[in-house]
Amino acid sequence: MTISFLLRSCLRSAVRSLPKAALIRNTSSMTEGLQPASVVVLPRSLAPAFESFCQGNRGPLPLLGQSEAVKTLPQLSAVSDIRTICPQLQKYKFGTCTGILTSLEEHSEQLKEMVTFIIDCSFSIEEALEQAGIPRRDLTGPSHAGAYKTTVPCATIAGFCCPLVVTMRPIPKDKLERLLQATHAIRGQQGQPIHIGDPGLLGIEALSKPDYGSYVECRPEDVPVFWPSPLTSLEAVISCKAPLAFASPPGCMVMVPKDTASSASCLTPEMVPEVHAISKDPLHYSIVSAPAAQKVRELESTIAVDPGNRGIGHLLLKDELLQAALSLSHARSVLVTTGFPTHFNHEPPEETDGPPGAIALAAFLQALGKETAMVVDQRALNLHMRIVEDAIRQGVLKTPIPILTYQGRSMEDARAFLCKDGDPKSPRFDHLVAIERAGRAADGNYYNARKMNIKHLVDPIDDIFLAAQKIPGISSTGVGDGGNELGMGKVKAAVKKHIRNGDVIACDVEADFAVIAGVSNWGGYALACALYILNSCQVHERYLRRATGPSRRAGEQS
Template sequence: MMSSLLLRSCLPSAVRSLLKATHIRNSSSMMGGLQPASVMVLPRSLAPAFESFCQGNCGLLPLLGQSEVEKTLPQLNAVPDIRTICPQFQKYEFGTCTGILTSLEEYSEQLKDMVTFIMDCSFSIDEALEQAGIPRRDLAGPGHAGAYKTTVPCGTIAGFCCPLVATMRPVPKDKLERLLQAAHSMGGQQGQPIHIGDPELLGIEAFSKPDYGSYVQCQPEDVPVFWPSQLTSLEAIIGCKAPLAFTSPPGCTVRVPKNTVFPVGCLTPEMVPEVHAISKDPLHYSIVSAPAAQKVRELESTITIDPGNRGIGHLLLKDELLQSALSLSHARSILVTTGFPTHFNHEPPEETDGPPGAIALAAFLQALGKETTMVVDQRALNLHTKIVEDAVKQGVLKTPIPILTYQGRSMEDAQAFLCKDGDPKSPRFDHLVAIERAGRAADGNYYNARKMNIKHLVDPIDDIFLAAQKIPGISSTGIGDGGNELGMGRVKEAVRKHIRNGDVIACDVEADFAVIAGVSNWGGYALACALYVLNSCQVHDRYLRKATGPSEGAGEERWIQALPSVAKEEKMLGILVQNQVRSGVSGIVGMEVDGLPFHNVHAEMVQKLVDATTRHM
């Protein structure tokens, strides 16, 4: 309850004498028993709604307390900042600033029916930079570091709504990790950024022209890092169009008696963040807690056993599963492809590796509320349509997945497929995933592991992945177990050197992330599990939400139900058997994948992944 947050150090006194005692300063550093804060003064009729708005967006609007202005406006015994003299308050009428005031004495009567809100401003970005050993950049103008109105909406609560306002500091990319650790040690959750990378991803177009303050100069090797700004509360006041309101001026903070700055538990080791690059164009980084990242690494290690002794250990790249999952976590619309027609003398020629992993991943993407679509070979459209229908009937999938085909013959066709009206600024998908999908070799053909050319059975879906490399905002993942799968061009040199027939069969088409597994289905299961881990992580969840609105809540029931399970994967393999899909190695129509029995090998792997995912969550 907010009553527990009332400022215990506030001294009752007459309004006029309290206002005269108020000091404002442009620094967020703490001196003695004081801490910086901003002040919002609103009509009493709006106070409950504003309190709910702050609580619903607590990552942005850390509310220290509220009080009746006439009784408990904070008494501040701070030493004024001699570097600058700030006016005490800005006056707003119906959302418009109508005055800058050094005293509120003439509004004594109105203040009797108003409430003061005290917002915590104790975390200092500049102090975190200093602790991380990062020199401050020069401002392009006078005043304080710039802040930007973004296109990210705060959670609308009780009629209050406004855009997120964020402030930026440039950070050398090789010092990002150090900065995040320093900011965490100083500020807990308040020290965590809400965006790292391209400003346009926040809807900021005029980067050199902040809405508030002055632009902070960036160097070529710098990465823009954004934190929530206290000015978000000012936008809320403007948006509510109160007949009368008063606020601290932008860039200025009141110093109030020191209270509990951070909620208990914010500085636990479980919250220490890691930072990972997930896109180069546009530049984008994501963050996750160290324990959650370690859990994903355990999943990656689990799926890399090599039951077929193919030598896949030579193909492994560290943290590809983690980076792919982070990228997918930020994606809104995902295109999944699968299908490896290795049994060219049979109908259908597909194998049992690929579709189960694709369906398992799609099921979890659906649970996260992401648009999920499949693209398959034209000749296999009816097969995959039947597989999806049966998966829905048997509860493996919650809802059907739209299924597309692609038979274009040029990069222009691929771009038209990927983008609305063929416009590369309007991609239909922001992440592509290939799971055990036949991949094009350097000579333009498609080969199974035995060097048999199966090009006549494969549509040029590779072109979609190639076109995506030139469209900003689309990332891609390839999942494979032998090096001839779409996306494995990322490790093609290792495939040629270490995999049998690799000099012929190696896929030449790259994905941004290459997930290597002993069986490709396992990579699909692990990616679904990794997404569960990330979205159950408080650090990552806050970053995804840009600290706006309430958290989804770790381990939400629909996520747990959407995870792979032995029962669901047994049903899925049974569906493939009913449709005469064969095991990849043996060619048997039965309960096996890549020649390995389901009940002794694959079921054990599924259970191991799920147990590792849900342990201690």
């Protein structure tokens, strides 16, 4: 049965059975057999474009149906039921709100040339909080829970161009997983948040100053969690600058027959989410489906085989590959480094472990549309340029990637390398990856596995990783197979205890994520494969695009 038929045939009796005061509800209210929805009324000429806009931005604008404005709801006398069902509608003229109306009778003629859209507002965050056992927080004002305009653009379609609007609830850090389980149980993928962490990553300057409604206070142990808001429709109405339009005010909506089919169809085991921290500064979490996460864990176990019996099993940290891949998935610009000059009697002295893994990762980052560059030792620049040229000839890389060198002498030089004009607020890269890159030991030297000092062959690229630790927004990953590689400082205690010569050779510089592999190339390949898995995961893909723009079908790659 179509939505338009439901509205025409079912709503008359449903509405008449409710008391007049029950026809306006806050977003958290529900009535048995009915669900809350918001209304947008636009000129017929804009209807196809707005329908496409909603279909292209289903997260904030889940469209239930549309119809001629005078036929959408059962008529009482000669007046459109829009007036009766929702006594309050905001009136817009050329994108400006000119007031709130309690009657549309004076616009009866214009309504004949207008179309009504019904937008689903049935997902209740408060219901999810209750199911997860998380107490509700009191609002700081008398209105509904706050909503915020972001700098995240919705997909632009035929004149409709507006920012995403989100709503926020503060959630204790230790209850994030429980909340996501509850939202999935209630509404599946459509109930999942689109951002967890620092509001600044959405362009929100102050949580205490919502654009709509009242602020919900965050406590020190809380993490801000954001969902797409149907109030995005108001921004869309403003953006189209229609000569006349109407829309439900914030916190005020109509009740329509419950759409049970759409909510039931989205509850699938493949969509059960997991949440993982990927950055402390700024605070940022990501989500992925449980099946996709399990595939990455199996990959992590596969590359942890220790062919040299060096004891690398003692260095393993759970989910480092998954968290590194999630962080890379969110990155826009990635800097990759490699190079371990351990063969003194060869020219060049580099071992073959490292560059192939770096190229494999760079190729997949490039395929995902991320800016990718490499930084290598000055003496090995020509070698890596030839490797990149060969990768292009063989079709591994689509286009050349920039190859940089760094021979700075101070932290100031490293910051200048990482940031535009040396400004920490403008980093050139948001993720650094070292794959089998010689790492600086505690005494300032660089050692191979046999304790031979190779400092004279190594440029101070470690300083870039050290400088990145103090620049918000830059994360790092180290891939190694022996503990003396750049980034392995995160597991240096285990290296010193379990790896031969570890007390001397252990790298002292740590990365945010330490990926341990039997061969470091395997780690580079695994990062590329993990990114492929994430790119195929609908839960992660929706989170990555903030539920705006068209979604991909299961298994479809970008």
